[in-house]
Amino acid sequence: MTTTTAAPAVHVRCLRTExxxxxxxxxxDALAAAxxxxxxxxxxxxxxxxxxxxxxxxxxxxxxxxGGAHAPVDAAVIFRENHSRRAWGTLKSLRTLDWSxxxxxxxxxxAGMERAACTAFVAALPRIARATGTHLLSLYYIDGDTLPPLxxxxxAAGYPVRRRILTFDLQIVGPLNVDDYLKQHQRLRIxxxxxxxxxxxxxxxxxxxxxxxxxxxxxxxGLRRLWDLFQSMARASWQWNCLHQHKENATATTQYLxxxxxxxxxxxxxxxxxxMAGEKPMAGYVSMLHGDTLWLLxxxxxxAYAKYGPGAMILRGLLRDSQTRGDRVIDFGxxxxxxxxxxxxxxxxxxxxxxxxxxxxxxxxxxxQRLSPAKEDALLRLHNIQSRADxxxxxxxxx
Numbered sequence: 001m002t003t004t005t006a007a008p009a010v011h012v013r014c015l016r017t018e019x020x021x022x023x024x025x026x027x028x029d030a031l032a033a034a035x036x037x038x039x040x041x042x043x044x045x046x047x048x049x050x051x052x053x054x055x056x057x058x059x060x061x062x063x064x065x066x067g068g069a070h071a072p073v074d075a076a077v078i079f080r081e082n083h084s085r086r087a088w089g090t091l092k093s094l095r096t097l098d099w100s101x102x103x104x105x106x107x108x109x110x111a112g113m114e115r116a117a118c119t120a121f122v123a124a125l126p127r128i129a130r131a132t133g134t135h136l137l138s139l140y141y142i143d144g145d146t147l148p149p150l151x152x153x154x155x156a157a158g159y160p161v162r163r164r165i166l167t168f169d170l171q172i173v174g175p176l177n178v179d180d181y182l183k184q185h186q187r188l189r190i191x192x193x194x195x196x197x198x199x200x201x202x203x204x205x206x207x208x209x210x211x212x213x214x215x216x217x218x219x220x221x222g223l224r225r226l227w228d229l230f231q232s233m234a235r236a237s238w239q240w241n242c243l244h245q246h247k248e249n250a251t252a253t254t255q256y257l258x259x260x261x262x263x264x265x266x267x268x269x270x271x272x273x274x275x276m277a278g279e280k281p282m283a284g285y286v287s288m289l290h291g292d293t294l295w296l297l298x299x300x301x302x303x304a305y306a307k308y309g310p311g312a313m314i315l316r317g318l319l320r321d322s323q324t325r326g327d328r329v330i331d332f333g334x335x336x337x338x339x340x341x342x343x344x345x346x347x348x349x350x351x352x353x354x355x356x357x358x359x360x361x362x363x364x365x366x367x368x369q370r371l372s373p374a375k376e377d378a379l380l381r382l383h384n385i386q387s388r389a390d391x392x393x394x395x396x397x398x399x
Contacts (some may be wrong), residue, residue, distance in 0.1 A: 006230050008120035012131040015059040015078065017262050019046050024061055031076055031108050036146075037290035039260070040104040044080045048259040052252050053099070054080055060094060064107075064124070066116040075109040075117035082138065093136035093354075094128075099256060101334045103350055106139055107148035118149040120395040122157050129358025136365060137357050141166060144349035154355055160369040162354040172346035178319045186342060189312055196308045201273025204277060208310075210317045212273035214289060216265040226272040226284075227261060233274075233281040237300035251304045257286075260297060263343045264288045273321070275301075275314040283310035285318055292328040315343065 015021055021043075028043035039045065050059055057080050063074040079094035092103065109117045125137070155159050158321050172181075203209045213223045233239050245248045264270035271287040271294060283301035287294050301310040322330060332340045341347075356362035356369070 006071065008067075008116075008123070009063075009065045009071070010120060010124035010127065011065075012064040012128055013061040015050075015061055019124050021050065025208040027063075027073060028076055028108065031110065034110045035108050036105075036111055037293065039109075039264075039288050039290060040102045041077075043078075043110045043266060045102075045260075048263075049099050050078075050080070051257050052259070054097075057081055059132045060099070060106075062121070064117050064120050066113060066120050072110075074113040075107040077107040080131075081132070081134065086361075087364070089096040089361060091136050091365065092134045092359075093138040094132060094357075095138040095228055097138050100253075101350070102141050103143045103331075103333065103348065104141055105143050106150045106229050106353075109146075114149045115144070115153075118153040119206075121150070122153040124161070125157075125159075125238060125357045131360065133359075134355060135327050135359045135362035137353075139351075139353040142353050143169070144351060144352045147353070151353070154390045156375060159355045159357075160366050160373070162369055162373075164352045166352050167335045169334075169348040169350055170332040170340045171346040171348065172319065172332075172344055173275065173346045174323070174328045176323075178316075178323045179290050181345075182316065182319070184347070190316070193312050193316055197313065200305075206278045208282065208313060209276045210273060210314070210321065211276055212271070212318075212321055214269070214271040216268045216270060216291050219268060223265070223270065223272060226274055227270075227286070229274060229281045230272060230284045230286060233284060233302050234298075234300045236302045236304065238303050238306075239300040240285060241303075243390060257269060260288070261286060268369075271317050275310055275317065276397045277305070282308075283314040285314065289327070290324065293331055294327045294329065295323060295331045296333055313337075314391070329331070342343065 013020075013024070015024070019148045025043050025047075032038075032042045034042070050057070057076055059080045061078050062076060062089035065071040066074045078097055080097055082095040084093065093394050098104065107117060107121065114254045129135070151161065151163070197208055211226065213220050213226055215223060217224045217227075243253060269289045271285075271289050273285050273287075274281045275283040281302070282305045283299070285296055285299045287296045288296075299311065300312075301314070309340060319330065332344060354365075356364075
């Protein structure tokens, strides 16, 4: 008896309107639920980025069914069209819907199907290039832990690939005893935190305290109040001042954060912790909880309390409380800033990956890459502002 296996099916769909986006939501939500947890490789995150930053840009949904046309979808991704000038002309690329320094897998992939899905995706690249009229695949902020299946498939198919290190994602991975861990990694800082707490109590007449809630606005009374307090405190932070040096970017970033917070609230995975001086917030973290991983979205502190080191105080409190709640991974996200490295015990490389996939410009790009391969170890600095001191130096130079 002979058994035949259906060839993988790849569907390419153009997303131009809100109706197009809503039509694919249910399928992508179902796929994301079957994939390893990620707050970034989701319909909602991609839709928010499209709506806020590139609503006039044409996007493309790629769906892959490794079992054939009538089989369930095993992987999917949404790209946006992008045009860039090169020495020989304009390249039209399929670029990831990325924001800042998020960490995302190359595709939403059903757990256990990563190799098969990447192989099918790479095999379909010429067809995808023809359907979309693009020359280059351009993937930003790709998680180095989930890149190997795609990278291996591209190289096995003979595609010259350019990889550049964009930044690093830092984590604290447990299980571990937080107090023992901090004594090993932050002995001097822990001593300073204790001194700062005592100094704060002497000078302000109140002992710093922590308040933390997680869940959703409709199910957890008080969570909305914490979010409102965080926003009011954020407006008195150096991070807010830095962000609002560029008004247009500040508006979009604030709107994007609100989208993430509302989505996390709806999913019941919003986490907010505040360091309080009586009734006034000094510092805070807004995070999302997926499984046993806490993704830290944004942090800031009231610059009026800067001399007490509120950022270190609240992070120690967050780690201690997360230990009791069973959070196994604390993901700092964003850039590999020096202050994060002092706390973390794991570093994940995040890449920008490019390869030519079609047309004469894509062929020229591939030929150039074959003749002069790019170095893969060059870290691209995204921003120079890593601390309050950096911001003040930058602001002084702009004055």
